[in-house]
Amino acid sequence: MARPRSRVLLAASLATVCALAVSACSSSTGDGGSAGDGKGTVEFWTMPYWIGQDDKVKALVEEFNASQNDVTVNLTQLEWKDGRDKIKQAIAAGKGPDVWLMNNGLELDYLKAGSLSPLDQVGYTKNDTDKFVDLAKVNEYEGKLYGTPLYFDVGVMVYRTDILKQYGFDKPPATWEELKSTAAAITTKSAASDNKVSGWQFKGMDDHVNGINSTWESFLCQAGGNLTSPDYTESTQNSEAGKTAMEYMKSFYTQKISPVGTSALNGFIDGKVAMFPFFQSVIANVEAGGAKTEGKWAVAPMPEGPKSGCSMVGGHSLVASSQGKDLKAAGKFMKWLASPERSVQYMDFKAIFPYDPAKVDPAVKAAYDKKVQGDPNWKPILEQLGRNTPDLLLQDRHGWATRWEEQKASVVAGVGGQVPVEEALKSIDNQVGKALSAEK
Template sequence: MASTRRLRLAAAALASALALTATACSSAEKPSEAGGKATIDFWSMPYWIGKDDKVKELVDEFNASQSKVTVNYTQLEWKDGRDKIKQALGAGTGPDVWLMNNGLELDYLKAGVLAPLDKLGYTKKDTDAFLPLSKVNEFDGKLYGAPLYFDVDVMLYRTDVLKQYGIKNPPKTWDELKDSAATITDKSGKKVHGWQFKGMDDHLNAINSTWESFLCQAGGSLTSADYTASTQNSEAGRTAMNYMRSFYDEGISPVGTSALNGFIDGKVAMFPFFQSVIANVKDGGAKTEGNWAVAPMPEGPKSGCSMVGGHSLVAQAASKHLDAAGTFMRWLASPERSAQYMDFYGIFPYDLAKVDPAVKKTVDANIAKDSNWNAIFTQLKRNTPDLLLQDRHAFSTRWEAQKAAVVAGVNGQKKVGDALGSIDEQVNQALEAEK
């Protein structure tokens, strides 16, 4: 009930923010931007993985290139940045432009807080250039988020460890994955574990993307087609959770061992996560250099799909400077800048056939110099917007419920049916509040 109450309060606060700011920004009071520089506020977490200062550098670069727009940048922390944005908007203030997860948040959309891209100077040609996955940012037929980059769950594997234990190729199916992982764990005397599900370790929030990927591969869904009912306690849900649980029941994987740190140290052979974790793996230096690679996710009973993530820019509908906000968004989320985000393995969010040839050349060169991009783009093609559009509904409740229930169901603290039923019960309360 607490989650449901929080959802209602958040929606009410955002609706209140819209009413307040809309009143303050009537057409009679709105200042002209033509006579001088428009100043806008941009709030963001440091989305450039491993280089917290890079976003500020980009904002500085934008400001130096402009004569009519100035951006004031506020860098927030990941632990509470989203909450600070929501609280500021609820108080009738907040930024003109900010960072939001791909898929966006339903309470912002329903409260009318976000400006559609066509009100920010985006043309149909602009939005048609986005990859089809940009549909994750649609609501009632309009796009509200400009994608900076996409993430997809992929499989990372230690080439040296697989070779040491006689495994020639990364596994392509659930059965092959379990067999390969068991071989490594057994032959190493459990000194190396063949597999770890990201999120069954020290990064608990990651269980959400891991779980939703395996649920999808089993043919499951998060909600009904009309988004009104949670559907995880299903045959597909039980298939996925029983499969994951078998790794711990059979001693193949260790609960609590860090997937990322274990992988860097060579004590975990394979794990799944968003491909942008590659930036962290590379930080392993000599421990990982030349000893790892990326593969598409092993296919489950129904498909090889996986969770989609990444980040977009959004703007406040009540901003006094929508034109300036759009100018900044089109620059920061442009093909030119998005090609730079490939440095931390953010997936280029544009159709290569619809961007400037110079940008295409840059992207092609990035792909050519790193064979891991082939696996990443193979995984990208397997995914649709469906899972993330479902996840938008009762998002915060679901992700909190899954962190507790999935871990408990997989490690044996709860029966599988009880764990899935617990998720459905909590999420259905939140879905009811959305109606």
């Protein structure tokens, strides 16, 4: 699949702005925005990242505005379906926000264009950034940190405790082999009892096709694979690890264990899917199932593959424009919204705390400890967190737009059996390789 024309134009527009006016893309406060006096108005554009409660972000901005008199934040809430593109278009046109929401790992177009201000220029000190967990390195570029994480996501496994128990399993599968045998037993036995339940569904092989990206990259990682070469110049998915991961995923469909198209989340809530993988923040959606799911599910770390039990890392960060009128004012808001005090609140929708709990204020640590101790699902989530490194997300930054579009087509086709596995992997490497060459 060719790279979507809209994304090509958006990436090109950023590059054009930089080519025409180098100073407009500089990350230096001398050539770009003003450090300022920390007083003024900040334009904040975001998608509603508080899962399940879109009004929460607005309430937080209002709380910040009421808490002090130096900075006023104007909020523009965008939709997930096109919010990122609207921000990119506005930045390229020189009319963008001062602070905005971006995926952890950040986007290379912004970084190469000098559109983002490093955190040390908006008021962050080494003492501030040393409090982050090691995964915060996903927001580094050329030795500087450019995004302050609000929270992290990691890929985990969600399973129905009631269904597993019904079919004779008292614990979740811990390896690829156990996952497949457990899922197969549930699918087969339930079909024989005329109450068919799919033992497993890969998120993304359903009505949420974009989810195949995080799913695929988790399983590729577990097989020992990488997205790119160490210098980010070559796409490396057509490897033995890539073939191992895709053949394993494909076997669930060729052996009729999993059904292509069935919604992993909705099927899980309705008791028709026993297990599926996704970011742990999907818990908020599972809990919204009410009586259908209450007391009937749990979280486990990802089943370990041939090489490891790693998974995809996600989540969101705040970034500041290098062209902001007052970088210190932007920094004051960023430090407040992404502070340990606010981040511990984000744990209510199962967002992972981005700070080392041992390095934050005792009152915040007490709140963190209370949330972790009050919910047994935090133990496997934090175990999964400890299995992951920044590497996969730093690779994903390169050729990201092309990769995520191509994987949606090629991984689904390869796993679903529409094309041979090696052909699917070659297609990914071919398309992503072109994008990586263009980055040089």
